[in-house]
Amino acid sequence: MPKQKVSEQFILIESMKLFRRKSYHNTSMADIAAACGLLKGSIYHYFPSKEALMKEVIEHMHDFFNKEVFCYAYDSKLNPQERMEAMFKASKKIYLSDEGGDVLGNIGVETAIVIPEFADQIQKFFLDWLKALENVYLQITQPYEAKLLAEQTVTEIEGAVMLTRIFKNPKYLIEANKRIKDRFASFMIAEAERLNR
Amino acid sequence: MPKQKVSEQFILIESMKLFRRKSYHNTSMADIAAACGLLKGSIYHYFPSKEALMKEVIEHMHDFFNKEVFCYAYDSKLNPQERMEAMFKASKKIYLSDEGGDVLGNIGVETAIVIPEFADQIQKFFLDWLKALENVYLQITQPYEAKLLAEQTVTEIEGAVMLTRIFKNPKYLIEANKRIKDRFASFMIAEAERLNR
Amino acid sequence: MPKQKVSEQFILIESMKLFRRKSYHNTSMADIAAACGLLKGSIYHYFPSKEALMKEVIEHMHDFFNKEVFCYAYDSKLNPQERMEAMFKASKKIYLSDEGGDVLGNIGVETAIVIPEFADQIQKFFLDWLKALENVYLQITQPYEAKLLAEQTVTEIEGAVMLTRIFKNPKYLIEANKRIKDRFASFMIAEAERLNR
Amino acid sequence: MPKQKVSEQFILIESMKLFRRKSYHNTSMADIAAACGLLKGSIYHYFPSKEALMKEVIEHMHDFFNKEVFCYAYDSKLNPQERMEAMFKASKKIYLSDEGGDVLGNIGVETAIVIPEFADQIQKFFLDWLKALENVYLQITQPYEAKLLAEQTVTEIEGAVMLTRIFKNPKYLIEANKRIKDRFASFMIAEAERLNR
DNA sequence: GATGAATGAGACTTCATTCAT
């Protein structure tokens, strides 16, 4: 009986990399298999179809973000600023890893278009992201404002990911991060003043 | 002359719509032909290949933006605020037309990945956009600031286009527009105060 | 009423050149039209199909050879040697014209394979050629020998055309001509000796 | 291992037959697949393209001739006559096999026209053939003569293949073989006399 | 007669997927 050459996890990671770098369409099952040291047919022992594999990739990223990034938004041991910092730090290693490929931003859009069922998953990811940010902003401002700030933050990051990709230049992402932090700081100060009064 | 069912322009427009809605890869030449009331092979009377067609679509959009949107940035008959307003107004009908498809944002990213030569064209589009915005911001602030503001503006719009797409909800774009306008107004006021002093 | 831009003859000649240079399959109706200063559809005013056009090309060449080359084989005003010389001279301008393209040799083989009906025509051409040569050789040798010599002559010329084409070097044809002439001369001498006895 | 219906060799042979019988252009990948009991797409497991397949067919024939035919020209255990005999015998089974299709003669010409890269390969085949024959003739005559005789021999065989094909009658090839042998014999005798003197 | 847009069959090719080994 042949031994298992790879793990499901491994295939997930490798295919994620490929999807990010080359897009869903430009990545063939053979590419994925090759990246895993397998041959075409073998992927099907782990995932029933390319579509299913993609769905698990999305879910895997979603889980990862929930556990490694978004969680800090709810970490009562941290103050608001520390929560933001922690999220930034955790996500940065993802955004800037692997040739600047983003996570669910660009993949998301391409993918959401391709197969309707992907759209739901992608939306859920962004909803969790928005909710996490909103939760942090809620600590320093009013509910309506917090929601808008969360939306603005996601908007800027996703736009920056796109420009970073198009120009192959990370500065857009770096600038966006800076703006978000500065904005956060100014809200912190305003809130501090409000409380001081 | 034989019965001409379609014009090159018409094919360009129809394929642009499809590329926007379904992405480059998910749009087949047969789809495009069908959208034009033609059969597969007939598209090849107008464009030598799918790739060439895509390139012309991109160029067409670029031209369109140059002539209908970016031009206002250099219109000396308008004051800075009017220039921004004019650009917003002109672009809005594009962003929000046709199922909320964006212009060169999402197409751009997918496409830039697929075929290297697309990347150049896409970059050029964004460079013209950035230059136009920078030119307007230059009227109300310092050069370095103007450049950053231009980048922020494009970043926000592109991110908003993406979220609008993912959630099929135009509010992200509307909010982004509002933020950009407000930011612009605050710079206008600051500049006015500086001059008053 | 539009005037006739070209003659049927003209199209025949131009398509013959193309077929010789690029082969039947690699020559499109558009190529032929372009060579004639026309557009695709217009060829169909003169010839009902590509196949029919090819057939007329073959027939045209056959006629041409009958009238301009093979005729000398039966010209009672010439002696055997003069007949051979005349045929050589007349055919040379064809063999060596137009980038060394042959006449019905290589086209013939390709074409005979493609469409069975071409095969008949091609055979008829070669039969007339063989008959003409046989008739000349009959003047200087016995019937059986004459037939073999005719066959050898056609064989050598066609093989030489092929090699000339493959190596893009006319020497094979030149050498073949020389051999044929020498062989003819030696038969002339033998015949003269026989008569002298 | 999965059920392997065919081998690379098998596809090579089958496609060679088809190319010979129907020419390169008239043979579709579907034809080849069908001849192998496969479906269109399956051929691509063995050969990346039709062109590549053709190149391997040519190479395969070239190799075959080198190993099975031309080799006798250099076999020091044989005298000149035996070398010629061996080459004839070995090649005959190819020339006359399979509906009288030739080897690289007619295919060669058609193919050399179609794709320039084929031309090189075809030339190389003929160069090896010429070289082999020249080597044999060198044993019985002077260098210049040997070269001419080699060229004549190839010329005659190729021309004979063509006529055999056109008339679907092997007699042209048989006659050519006879002439070549007789010519060889007469040179042998001349050489023997020269040495006797 | 000339045009050239449109057709539609068919070619080459790719690739997700299946399955016998």
Add this chain to the structure above:
DNA sequence: GATGAATGAAGTCTCATTCAT
């Protein structure tokens, strides 16, 4: 579990042919 040959649908593209103008 792994293989990789085979499948078959679908995609891009070519081209002989038709026909309204």
